[in-house]
Amino acid sequence: xxxxxxxxxxxxxxxxxxxxxxxxxxxxxxxxxxxxxxxxxxxxxxxxxxxxxxxxxxxxxxxxxxxxxxxxxxxxxxxxxxxxxxxxxxxxxxxxxxxxxxxxxxxxxxxxxxxxxxxxxxxxxxxxxxxxxxxxxxxxxxxxxxxxxxxxxxxxxxxxxxxxxxxxxxxxxxxxxxxxxxxxxxxxxxxxxxxxxxxxxxxxxxxxxxxxxxxxxxxxxxxxxxxxxxxxxxxxxxxxxxxxxxxxxxxxxxxxxxxxxxxxxxxxxxxxxxxxxxxxxx
Numbered sequence: 001x002x003x004x005x006x007x008x009x010x011x012x013x014x015x016x017x018x019x020x021x022x023x024x025x026x027x028x029x030x031x032x033x034x035x036x037x038x039x040x041x042x043x044x045x046x047x048x049x050x051x052x053x054x055x056x057x058x059x060x061x062x063x064x065x066x067x068x069x070x071x072x073x074x075x076x077x078x079x080x081x082x083x084x085x086x087x088x089x090x091x092x093x094x095x096x097x098x099x100x101x102x103x104x105x106x107x108x109x110x111x112x113x114x115x116x117x118x119x120x121x122x123x124x125x126x127x128x129x130x131x132x133x134x135x136x137x138x139x140x141x142x143x144x145x146x147x148x149x150x151x152x153x154x155x156x157x158x159x160x161x162x163x164x165x166x167x168x169x170x171x172x173x174x175x176x177x178x179x180x181x182x183x184x185x186x187x188x189x190x191x192x193x194x195x196x197x198x199x200x201x202x203x204x205x206x207x208x209x210x211x212x213x214x215x216x217x218x219x220x221x222x223x224x225x226x227x228x229x230x231x232x233x234x235x236x237x238x239x240x241x242x243x244x245x246x247x248x249x250x251x252x253x254x255x256x257x258x259x260x261x262x263x264x265x266x267x268x269x270x271x272x273x274x275x276x277x278x279x280x281x282x
Contacts, residue, residue, distance in 0.1 A: 012275045014231040016041035018069055021048030023244055029236035029257045031057050034064045037261035040278055043069035043134055046122040047076040055126050065278045067132035068123045070149055073098055073139050078118040083111040102144045116148050120156045132279045134162040141185040150196045160199040160279035162231055163189055166207040199282045202228035211235050211251030218259045222268050229282055236260055
């Protein structure tokens with residue numbers, strides 16, 4: 001086992017995929033990216049339209065590490081609580097409105113707590129080991145959502161949570177006011193995780209290029225990864241169904257799948273001596 005000092009200085013990378021269970025096209029992309037490519041980790045929407053299909057696939061892929069992709073915005077709920085969802089049990093897309101309700105409304109917070117507990121319980125019933133957790137649209141950056149995810153996750157054996165903080169330089173971007181605001185929220189999340197004794201990544205890539213982590217971009221990024229533990233997350237799929245086309249019309253899920261399965265990616269990771277790890281080795 002490498003020493004703590006060597007782990008901090010070497011470049012380690014978690015290759016992950018979000019939205020497992022959103023659709024059969026996503027599930028197929030994730031399975032292919034694991035079987036044929038470099039993907040090692042996936043985050044499951046337990047109330048997603050294709051969650052049952054995702055579980056069947058995951059049970060045939062024992063080496064694929066699976067965690068909970070908590071949904072409290074723009075997705076299906078398990079409990080359909082009217083305080084925080086519509087009549088169909090759908091969380092809205094208005095991030096500001098939901099964020100205000102989750103923070104200031106006691107009834108909304110109580111409903112949110114119940115829903116988060118239900119999603120962790122549903123994952124536990126799957127029989128899959130809980131590898132990690134994060135939230136759809138990174139809503140765990142919201143201090144209330146983050147706190148409840150961590151508190152609930154602790155009771156379910158949660159050990160690791162993504163911190164979505166992306167360095168600007170490797171992706172060729174300048175720091176913006178939005179980056180500064182994001183840094184403040186990630187400091188809050190890191191403090192919550194530190195108090196809970198949970199693991200998290202040093203760096204995260206996929207925010208600016210969300211849905212657009214093409215082979216060209218990935219191959220430009222890999223040699224520039226900083227020292228420490230980086231997570232690169234993807235949204236691979238074999239295609240788009242109607243819901244995906246409505247919610248993420250400009251995403252390039254097939255190109256992201258190509259990034260994960262092309263031989264050049266595997267070769268580049270080897271020549272760059274990038275150590276692919278899971279959260280258990282973080």
